[in-house]
Structures are given as C-alpha cells and as structure tokens.
Amino acid sequence: DSGVTQTPKHLITATGQRVTLRCSPRSGDLSVYWYQQSLDQGLQFLIQYYNGEERAKGNILERFSAQQFPDLHSELNLSSLELGDSALYFCASSEGVRGEKLFFGSGTQLSVL
C-alpha cells in the first residue's frame, strides 16, 4: 500500500458529462501529481500541485482542471467528456516539489460511453 488514496476506483459516464476524481496524498507529502494512462500509451503527466499551488503543467487539456485543498487532498475535474478521455487516471505524491520519490495511487478507471 503506497499510502496514496484515489476515489472512485471505477467511473462510467457518458460523453459531454463532467466528473471529479479525488486523491489523498501520503501523510506528510506536499506535492500531488496527476497522470493519464491510455490503453496503448505510457503515463502522461497532466499537472502538479505543491502545498496548494500549481507548480507544473504537462499535457493537460483545457477541459480538465485540478486543485489542491488546504488539507492537501486534490481533485481532478474532467468536463465535456469525450470517448478519447477513457483512461486510467493516476495520482502520485511526493514529499518535496522536485518529485524525486513518487508514490502512486491505484488509479481511477474512467470509461466514457
């Protein structure tokens, strides 16, 4: 168990809808990262938050947004969902901002029908 908790484990929704994925980092970790893993692609970095502030942005679509709350949990919001958004979404956390040691959650499997 990595100590990173993601909910829900599975999510099935329709095109055009909006969903929220939730992540609780390991105790003591200030950084949260979001990644997308599609069926035939490697993990793609979406965004990083450190102590409530956005620190780095990857290939995140404008339809997606995230935030980190004062208790350090994070939410990834996906809106106007398309079929191609179906993927595994992973959250990871690290103690510092540089991401030297990442601990991954078990992921949320999103299926857009």
Added chain:
Amino acid sequence: KNQVEQSPQSLIILEGKNCTLQCNYTVSPFSNLRWYKQDTGRGPVSLTIMTFSENTKSNGRYTATLDADTKQSSLHITASQLSDSASYICVVSAQAGGTSYGKLTFGQGTILTVHP
C-alpha cells in the same frame, strides 16, 4: 524531443528463469533514471532510481544498470517468480532548476509474463 523506448514490448518466461529488459533514452539534461513495476490495475511501484554517477543498483532480485554514455539502461530479474508478472516501466527525469519539478518521461513499458 525527450523519448524513452523500451524493449521488448512483451516477454514470456518460465518461473525460475532470468530475464533482462532494455531501456534507451534521449532525455536531456539527464537527472535520474527509474524503474517501476506496475501490476495490472494498480499504480506503479518504484524498484530503483539511479543518478548519473551510478551504474548499477539492486533491489532484491532486481538489478538495474545504467550507461549514461550510451544512454541505455537494463533491468535484470533473477530467479523469476509468478508474482513478477507485471509491466516494467522505465522513467527518465530531466534536470530541473532549483525548486522545480524534474519532468519525467515514461517509457511504454515491457509486459512480463512468468509461467509456471
């Protein structure tokens, strides 16, 4: 463009046998190289992390090597077990300045299947 390529894409071996997975990268400037194990439906778990000056690192039956000159790494698994069946992902981190996140480039992974 930073890239990480892994080979083979998939590998089937018998329990008890050894195997070696390969990783070639073109990430610059290089900071460190990591190997992760990802079980089906689970998040990746770190096996090893190596910096420029390290050319080998072990974690139990897993031994990673790094040749920074040729930009190649390998992960050797000895005396394989059924529980080694997983995807093995090579991840290379680019250097970041100061307090910035070192951008990670992920390989596609090698799917290892260990048969009894």
